[in-house]
Amino acid sequence: MSEAIAPALLAPGRTAGMNWRRLVPLLLVAPLVLFMLALYALPVLAMLSRSLLEPAPTLAHYAELAGDEVFHRIFTNTLWTTLVVTAGTLVLGYPVAMGLARARTLLPLLLIIVLLPFWTSVLVRSYAWMVLLGRHGLVNEALLAMGMLDRPLRILNTPLAVHIAMVHILLPYMILPIANALRQIDPSLARAAAGLGAGPWAVFRQVTLPLSMPGVMAGILLVFVLSLGFYITPALVGGPRDMTLSMLIAQRVEQLDWAYAATLSAVLLATALVIIAIFQRAFGVGTAFRMSAR
Amino acid sequence: MTLAGRGASVALNSLEKRYEGFGAVRGVSIDIRSGEFLTLLGPSGSGKTTTLMMIAGFETPSAGDIAIDGRSVVALPAHRRNIGMVFQNYALFPHLTVAENIGFPLKQRGVAKAERARLVEEALELVRLPGYGTRQPRQLSGGQQQRVALARAIVFKPRLLLMDEPLGALDKQLRESLQLEMRRLHADLGITFIYVTHDQEEALTMSDRIAVMHEGRVAQIGPPEELYDRPENRFVAAFIGESNFLPATVRGREEGHVVAECAGSLVRATCTTNPAPGESVTLAARPERLRFVDGGWPAPPPANRLAVTVTEAVFVGERCRYVLRTGDGTSLVLKEPSSAATRRRVAGETAEVAWSVADTILV
Structure with missing residues (x-):
C-alpha cells in the first residue's frame, strides 16, 4: 500500500496526513522505549525504592550513610580513582587520537590496535594485569633481570595497579571520540593558522585543541561515568584498602543487606547524574556527542 | 592604509615537485615583480596549486628555489614566511569570532590587544564589513566569509598575498563583484598578489600577467591581451578563449x-x-x-x-x-x-x- 493511501484510510484530510507523518519517528523508537521501560527503568525504580521503603518509608538509610566513616572513605576513594583514571586516559589517549586522526594508510592497523582490547572481556584483561603486575609477574621479573630492582616491587593489590589496569581498559572510550572530533577538523585550518604565523605549538593550542574539545568532553564524560561504577578490575587487582563504591554494593548484596545496597546504588546513580548534569550545563552534552556535522 | 610599492618580488627558479615518480611541477621559473598581480591559470592537475603551496611553505620543493625579495625561503617553515594566504574554502576558524579570526595573525606576532582591535576594525572596513567583528563565521554568507578571510590575510600587512581559487565556491554574480574588489584592494595595498584559478575569464579580468600552466610547466606567460591575441602554442590558444x-x-x-x-x-x-x-x-x-x-x-x-x-x-x-x-x-x-x-x-x-x-x- 502506498504512503498516500495509508493516511487517507486512517484519517482523511491533509492535516491528518501531516500528523501521521509526524508520528513515524515516535513509532520507530517505541519498541526501544518500551523495552527500556519494562526491563530497565522499572527494575531500577523498584531497586531504588527499597532504599526508601524498607522496612517502612524512611530516610534512615541515607542518614546512616551520611555519618558512616567507612562509606566516606570508600566514596572519596572511588571519586579519586575516577579522577586519576580519567586524567590518565586523557593524557595517554590524546596523542594516540592525534595519530589515529592523521593516519592514512596505517589507519586500519592503528584502529585494530586501539580496538583489540575493546573486544576482549574486561575479566580476561583484569586477570592479565594480575599476571603482569604480580610479585613474580612479568613486570617485576623483567625489572629484576635488568638489575633495576633488588627485590620485587609490590604493585598488585595497590591503587597503582587499579589505576594502570583501569586506564588500559578505558583508553578506547577516550581515544575514539577524540580521534573522531580531530578527524572532523578541516585540515586547511591548521595550514591557514601556520600561514598566518602560528608555530606548531600555537596551532595546537589555538586551533586543534579548542576544535577537538567536543570529543575531549565526550571522552571525559564516558570514562568518568564508566569508571565511577567499575567493579571487576578494582576487585581483582586492587587491595583491601582500594574498595570502591561498586565493591561495597556487591559486598552488601552478598550479605543480603538489600536496603543498604540500594541506598549506595542510589548515591552512585545520583553522582553520575550530577556529573552528567554539570557537563550538560558547562559544555552541553549535545555538543559533546554531535559526532559528524560535516 | 596606503602601502604603495610595498610588494615583495618573488623568483621561482626551476621549481619542481615530484610525488613518488609523478611530477606535479616540472621546472617552473617565473620572476614576479614587486606589486604585480600574477595569476597561475591552468586546468586541474596542471601544477598551479602545488606551485602556490610551495611558495606558501606547505609543500617542500623536490628541486629548484623560491626567493622572496632575493632571499631563498625554501628552508623557512610556513609560519615564518610572513605571507598572506586565502583558501578556496575560506578556512575561517569556526570557534573564533570574525574579529578573533582577523586578529589571529596579529596575536601570533605579539601585537597588543588595543592595537589589534584597531587594526582588525581597519581591515574590516577595507573589505567593507565594518561592525561585523562580533559575529561568528557561520553566520555569514559565503561572500562575506571570503572577505573576512581576505581581511585576515592582509591585516598583518604582508608584502605578498597568495590566493588559491578564492572565488571558486561562489556564484557567478558574487564572483564578479569580488573580482573587482580584489583589483581595488590590489591597487590600494600595492602588495604582490599571486592568484590561482582555473577560470580564464577571472584571470583575464584581474591579472597584470598570467602564467598558463600545463602538465607541470608554464605554457606561456604574459599580459592577458598578449595571451589572447598571440598564443604561443596550441594549448594556450585552446585554453584561453x-x-x-x-x-x-x-x-x-x-x-x-x-x-x-x-x-x-x-x-x-x-x-x-x-x-x-x-x-x-x-x-x-x-x-x-x-x-x-x-x-x-x-x-x-x-x-x-x-x-x-x-x-x-x-x-x-x-x-x-x-x-x-x-x-x-x-x-x-x-x-x-x-x-x-x-x-x-x-x-x-x-x-x-x-x-x-x-x-x-x-x-
Whole structure:
C-alpha cells in the first residue's frame, strides 16, 4: 500500500496526513522505549525504592550513610580513582587520537590496535594485569633481570595497579571520540593558522585543541561515568584498602543487606547524574556527542 | 592604509615537485615583480596549486628555489614566511569570532590587544564589513566569509598575498563583484598578489600577467591581451578563449608573415618562428574575429579568406554562433554580434569568411 493511501484510510484530510507523518519517528523508537521501560527503568525504580521503603518509608538509610566513616572513605576513594583514571586516559589517549586522526594508510592497523582490547572481556584483561603486575609477574621479573630492582616491587593489590589496569581498559572510550572530533577538523585550518604565523605549538593550542574539545568532553564524560561504577578490575587487582563504591554494593548484596545496597546504588546513580548534569550545563552534552556535522 | 610599492618580488627558479615518480611541477621559473598581480591559470592537475603551496611553505620543493625579495625561503617553515594566504574554502576558524579570526595573525606576532582591535576594525572596513567583528563565521554568507578571510590575510600587512581559487565556491554574480574588489584592494595595498584559478575569464579580468600552466610547466606567460591575441602554442590558444585550428602547409614568407595554403586558399599568419616551405603547420583564429565577407565589413574585408558551408546556426542572444565547414572538411566556429539588421544564415548555405592577418597565429 502506498504512503498516500495509508493516511487517507486512517484519517482523511491533509492535516491528518501531516500528523501521521509526524508520528513515524515516535513509532520507530517505541519498541526501544518500551523495552527500556519494562526491563530497565522499572527494575531500577523498584531497586531504588527499597532504599526508601524498607522496612517502612524512611530516610534512615541515607542518614546512616551520611555519618558512616567507612562509606566516606570508600566514596572519596572511588571519586579519586575516577579522577586519576580519567586524567590518565586523557593524557595517554590524546596523542594516540592525534595519530589515529592523521593516519592514512596505517589507519586500519592503528584502529585494530586501539580496538583489540575493546573486544576482549574486561575479566580476561583484569586477570592479565594480575599476571603482569604480580610479585613474580612479568613486570617485576623483567625489572629484576635488568638489575633495576633488588627485590620485587609490590604493585598488585595497590591503587597503582587499579589505576594502570583501569586506564588500559578505558583508553578506547577516550581515544575514539577524540580521534573522531580531530578527524572532523578541516585540515586547511591548521595550514591557514601556520600561514598566518602560528608555530606548531600555537596551532595546537589555538586551533586543534579548542576544535577537538567536543570529543575531549565526550571522552571525559564516558570514562568518568564508566569508571565511577567499575567493579571487576578494582576487585581483582586492587587491595583491601582500594574498595570502591561498586565493591561495597556487591559486598552488601552478598550479605543480603538489600536496603543498604540500594541506598549506595542510589548515591552512585545520583553522582553520575550530577556529573552528567554539570557537563550538560558547562559544555552541553549535545555538543559533546554531535559526532559528524560535516 | 596606503602601502604603495610595498610588494615583495618573488623568483621561482626551476621549481619542481615530484610525488613518488609523478611530477606535479616540472621546472617552473617565473620572476614576479614587486606589486604585480600574477595569476597561475591552468586546468586541474596542471601544477598551479602545488606551485602556490610551495611558495606558501606547505609543500617542500623536490628541486629548484623560491626567493622572496632575493632571499631563498625554501628552508623557512610556513609560519615564518610572513605571507598572506586565502583558501578556496575560506578556512575561517569556526570557534573564533570574525574579529578573533582577523586578529589571529596579529596575536601570533605579539601585537597588543588595543592595537589589534584597531587594526582588525581597519581591515574590516577595507573589505567593507565594518561592525561585523562580533559575529561568528557561520553566520555569514559565503561572500562575506571570503572577505573576512581576505581581511585576515592582509591585516598583518604582508608584502605578498597568495590566493588559491578564492572565488571558486561562489556564484557567478558574487564572483564578479569580488573580482573587482580584489583589483581595488590590489591597487590600494600595492602588495604582490599571486592568484590561482582555473577560470580564464577571472584571470583575464584581474591579472597584470598570467602564467598558463600545463602538465607541470608554464605554457606561456604574459599580459592577458598578449595571451589572447598571440598564443604561443596550441594549448594556450585552446585554453584561453576559443580557437579555430586550421591545418595548413607553408608556402613561403612575405613581409614578416608566413604564407600558408589552407583548404585551397592562401592565407597569411603572424609567426615568431621560421617554418620551412612545405612544412605542415596549424593556424589558430578566434571565432569572434572571423566575419562573413558579405556580412557588412566597414572597410574592404581583410586578406585571409576561405569558402565555407554553414552546417549549424545557433542564435545565442547577444551573438549568433555558426559552425562552418571548409572545402577540406575542417570545422570552424564563427561568432557574429547579433543585430536585427543582419541576415541570419541557415544550415546548408555557402558563404565566404574573412579575418585579418594579425588575428591569424601559427601555433
